[in-house]
Amino acid sequence: MSIIKRGEDIYLVRVYVARDPITKRRIEINKTVHGSRDDAERQEQILKDKAEAGQVTKSPRMTVKQLLEFFLESTHRRRGRARQETLTYYFKKYVVPHIGSLQISKVTPDDIQSLFDYLLDPKKEEKTDERNR
Numbered sequence: 001m002s003i004i005k006r007g008e009d010i011y012l013v014r015v016y017v018a019r020d021p022i023t024k025r026r027i028e029i030n031k032t033v034h035g036s037r038d039d040a041e042r043q044e045q046i047l048k049d050k051a052e053a054g055q056v057t058k059s060p061r062m063t064v065k066q067l068l069e070f071f072l073e074s075t076h077r078r079r080g081r082a083r084q085e086t087l088t089y090y091f092k093k094y095v096v097p098h099i100g101s102l103q104i105s106k107v108t109p110d111d112i113q114s115l116f117d118y119l120l121d122p123k124k125e126e127k128t129d130e131r132n133r
Helices: 037-053 063-076 081-099 109-120 120-131
Strands: 002-007 010-019 026-034
Touching: 026 037, 063 081, 063 109, 081 109, 081 120
Parallel strands: none
Antiparallel strands: 002 010, 010 026
16 A cells, blocks of 8 residues: 655555455556645545455456355455355355356346346246255
8 A cells, every 4th residue: 555656746546455366466456646645645545445345346357256255255244144144145056056157357237137037037946946855
C-alpha cells in the first residue's frame, strides 16, 4: 500500500489485494488521483475497504468455482456458521456442477439464464426424489 507522487497534484495509489490463485502473482489495485495528498489518502482508504470486503475481481482466468470458494472464505468472518454452511451447500449442489468450471471472463448472460432455468425447473426436484428412493 503506497502513494506515489507522479507530478504536481497527481498521485498513484497502489493497494495490495492478494495473490492470484492461478498465477501466484500479486494482485494490486492502481488508481491515479488528481488532487491533494489528502485526496490520495482518502482514495487509498476506499480501495482498502473494497479489497477487504472482497469487492475486487481476482483473476480473469479464475473459474466460477474458485471465485465462489474465495467468496465463502472471505465472508466466513462476517456470517454465522449456519448461514455459511447453507451457502456452501447450495453453491456446491447447484451452482458448481452447472457453471463452476467456466472462467469468470467467459461467463455469458446465457450461462446465467440456463442456471436460473435449471434452478426454477420443478421437474428438477422430482428427479432428485426419484434418485433418493
